[in-house]
Amino acid sequence: MIREPRPLKLALRWLVIGYLILLVLWPVSLVVTNTFADGLTNLKTAFTSPAVLSALRLTAKVTIWAVVLNLVFGVGVSLLLVRYDFWGKRVLSTLVDLPLSVSPVVVGLALMLVYRRDSAIGGALYDLGYQIIFATPGIIAATVFVALPLVIREVVPVLIEVGDDQEQAARSLGGSGWQVFWRVTLPSIRWAVVYGVVLALARSLGEFGAVKVVSGNISLRTQTATLAVEETYANFQQGTAYAVAFLLTVAAVACITAVSLLRPREDAS
Amino acid sequence: MTGTALAPAPVIRDEVIVEPAPTAIRSVRAQPRYHRRLTAASGLGLGVAVLWLSLLVLIPLAAVVGTAVAGGPGAFWAALTAPQTLNAIGLTVAVAAGIALLNAVMGTIIAWVLVRDRFWGRGVLNVVIDIPFAMPTIVAGLVLLSLYGPRSPIGVNIANTRMSVALAIAFVTLPFVVRTVMPVLEELELDVEEAASSLGASSWVTFRRIVLPSLAPAITSGVALSFARGISEYGSLVLLTGNMPNRTEVVSVRVLSHIENGELGSAAAIATGMLVIALAVLATLDLVQRKAARHDS
Numbered sequence: 001m002i003r004e005p006r007p008l009k010l011a012l013r014w015l016v017i018g019y020l021i022l023l024v025l026w027p028v029s030l031v032v033t034n035t036f037a038d039g040l041t042n043l044k045t046a047f048t049s050p051a052v053l054s055a056l057r058l059t060a061k062v063t064i065w066a067v068v069l070n071l072v073f074g075v076g077v078s079l080l081l082v083r084y085d086f087w088g089k090r091v092l093s094t095l096v097d098l099p100l101s102v103s104p105v106v107v108g109l110a111l112m113l114v115y116r117r118d119s120a121i122g123g124a125l126y127d128l129g130y131q132i133i134f135a136t137p138g139i140i141a142a143t144v145f146v147a148l149p150l151v152i153r154e155v156v157p158v159l160i161e162v163g164d165d166q167e168q169a170a171r172s173l174g175g176s177g178w179q180v181f182w183r184v185t186l187p188s189i190r191w192a193v194v195y196g197v198v199l200a201l202a203r204s205l206g207e208f209g210a211v212k213v214v215s216g217n218i219s220l221r222t223q224t225a226t227l228a229v230e231e232t233y234a235n236f237q238q239g240t241a242y243a244v245a246f247l248l249t250v251a252a253v254a255c256i257t258a259v260s261l262l263r264p265r266e267d268a269s
Numbered sequence: 270m271t272g273t274a275l276a277p278a279p280v281i282r283d284e285v286i287v288e289p290a291p292t293a294i295r296s297v298r299a300q301p302r303y304h305r306r307l308t309a310a311s312g313l314g315l316g317v318a319v320l321w322l323s324l325l326v327l328i329p330l331a332a333v334v335g336t337a338v339a340g341g342p343g344a345f346w347a348a349l350t351a352p353q354t355l356n357a358i359g360l361t362v363a364v365a366a367g368i369a370l371l372n373a374v375m376g377t378i379i380a381w382v383l384v385r386d387r388f389w390g391r392g393v394l395n396v397v398i399d400i401p402f403a404m405p406t407i408v409a410g411l412v413l414l415s416l417y418g419p420r421s422p423i424g425v426n427i428a429n430t431r432m433s434v435a436l437a438i439a440f441v442t443l444p445f446v447v448r449t450v451m452p453v454l455e456e457l458e459l460d461v462e463e464a465a466s467s468l469g470a471s472s473w474v475t476f477r478r479i480v481l482p483s484l485a486p487a488i489t490s491g492v493a494l495s496f497a498r499g500i501s502e503y504g505s506l507v508l509l510t511g512n513m514p515n516r517t518e519v520v521s522v523r524v525l526s527h528i529e530n531g532e533l534g535s536a537a538a539i540a541t542g543m544l545v546i547a548l549a550v551l552a553t554l555d556l557v558q559r560k561a562a563r564h565d566s
Contacts, residue, residue, distance in 0.1 A: 008472070009386060012378055012381070012382055012386070013382055013386050013388060015378065016378060016379050016382045016383075016394070017390075017394070019375060019379070020379070020394055020397050020398075023436075023439060023440055023443065024397050024400050024401065024440065024443065025397055026416055027412040027413050027415065027416040027417075027440075028400060028404070028412050030412055030415040030416055030422075031408065031411065031412050031415070034415055073318065073321060076314055076317075076318055077318050077322075079311075079314075080311065080314060080315055080318060083311075084306070084307055084311055084315070085306060085307075086307055086315060092318075092319070092322070094551060094555075095322055095326055095327065096322070097551060098326060098330075098547065098548075098551065099326065100494075100497075101494070101497035101498070101501065101547040101550050101551060102330075102501065102543070102544065102547050103500070103501030103502075103503060103520075103521050103524070103540075103543050103547075104406075104501070104503055104504065104521075105501075105503050105521040105524045105525050105528075105540075106333065106501070106521075106524065106540040106543055106544065107329075108528075109333060109524065109528055109533075109536055109537065109540050110329030110330050110332060110333045110540075111329050112528070113329065113332040113333060113336055113533065113537065114328055114329045114332045115329075119332075121328075141325060144325060145325055145326065148325070148326070177308075177310055199403075202402075202403040203403075205405065206403070206404065206405025206406065206407075206408070207405075208405060208406050208407045208503070208504035208507075209406070209503035209504050209521065209525075212525070213525065213528060226405050226406075226407045226408070226504070227407075229405075229407050229408060229411065230407050230507060230508065233411065233508060234508075241411065242411070245405075245407075245408040245411050245412070248404075248405045248408050249404060249405075249408055249412075252400070252403035252404045252405065252408075253396075253400065253403065253404075255403050256396060256399040256400065256402070256403045257396055259399075260395065260396050260399070
């Protein structure tokens with residue numbers, strides 16, 4: 001180890017600590033203090049409000065759908081990208097990354113343009129009895145879109161690293177494609193899948209901009225938890241806004257803590 | 270797997286791919302390739318995946334571009350150059366670029382302290398870095414407003430100012446540079462630095478000549494991601510900045526108000542501009558990674 005001058009080392013350490021406290025730790029801690037400023041009153045008010053309860057239920061439903069869809073689709077696309085050669089592979093892998101750098105508002109606009117009632121596809125679906133925009137399917141689509149790369153980005157590097165020796169061995173011993181996947185491939189990528197799912201879960205719970213555009217933000221019908229935070233805060237029900245924000249913060253922090261606790265253990269094994 | 274241990278963030282995958290990919294891909298290629306061609310089952314899977322991606326991503330994004338150009342180049346240009354929109358673009362680009370540069374410096378320092386320094390509470394800081402990733406953006410805006418808004422316990426009120434735009438973007442982009450630089454810093458060989466310092470190089474010279482060049486691709490990737498995120502940010506700004514036209518209004522807010530007014534053509538025109546920037550950032554990342562990968566092998 002080279003010896004940095006000690007004062008410099010200490011100065012950098014305190015600069016980092018100070019920066020992170022002022023930018024993240026202190027503000028985030030205020031959501032806790034503000035929620036419990038009047039004891040449990042804020043939480044009680046929030047959780048007896050039909051609008052808040054309906055928003056939380058919708059967020060739970062949308063999150064489960066989005067995580068399951070991204071899990072199935074993410075593992076499938078990762079396998080295709082790593083294990084197979086096909087024309088257009090690079091386009092596909094760029095397309096999969098795109099949601100990371102597209103604005104949520106643009107995501108919402110894009111879905112709305114195609115699936116609203118007076119567009120060709122949206123109109124056809126509406127005639128078949130499926131309303132997408134200003135309804136739950138649209139909210140799910142927007143959430144799946146923004147969380148799309150998370151599972152894939154976790155699984156692809158691990159699939160590359162484990163290689164396909166074991167899969168080939170299993171196949172040469174007569175294993176069917178399905179057996180090889182369940183008994184060989186999936187166990188070797190299971191932790192990457194778990195991280196991807198947890199990250200997708202956090203992202204899905206917290207999506208705001210894209211959902212705001214496609215949901216119409218109708219209280220008791222298409223309002224999700226994050227939209228409820230905005231509306232209650234704007235309506236001067238700040239206690240309720242903090243209570244819902246507190247719940248979302250706890251879920252988010254639990255997700256990242258779970259990932260950071262699980263990860264080193266896997267490396268040790 | 271080294272380097273991923275402390276990297277729960279998705280973005281980091283860029284660097285992880287940079288490190289092991291070249292050799293890993295080669296070893297796969299060296300093996301018999303009989304099952305790498307598509308079989309009936311995987312062909313079907315590919316079909317389903319492409320259909321799914323088309324319905325969810327490709328067709329909708331194409332519709333944005335289509336709607337933008339449907340009104341002709343005149344309408345497209347008029348939407349982009351309306352004074353209020355130009356002001357929003359100027360503010361967004363300036364703040365996103367400024368904060369990306371701040372992140373280049375602060376992110377590298379944070380990564381360095383988290384990797385090389387040992388002190389109590391380092392593990393906690395390591396988790397704190399990821400909070401902005403996981404936290405809902407609307408909640409991020411709410412918590413920043415409670416410390417730096419009208420009811421600030423420390424008497425600092427920057428709500429509804431341009432400063433608040435910068436604050437929110439600094440919050441949401443905090444992890445990018447840190448998480449791209451950390452794995453590279455962890456893998457850096459210490460003996461080169463020791464050799465430099467034993468030959469009499471000061472710690473600043475060692476950093477600038479030895480450490481910084483190895484970190485440069487990672488910092489560039491982090492800055493590009495941070496810029497892209499800054500340009501596209503919406504949720505954390507809603508409560509904090511007041512969305513005042515020509516003063517604190519950013520591009521995403523402009524797009525949303527066009528949508529709410531039913532001016533989908535104008536919304537799509539600005540959105541197309543944002544998509545072009547997003548694609549340019551992805552292309553930059555791809556380029557940086559290829560260059561770094563070639564450098565490694």
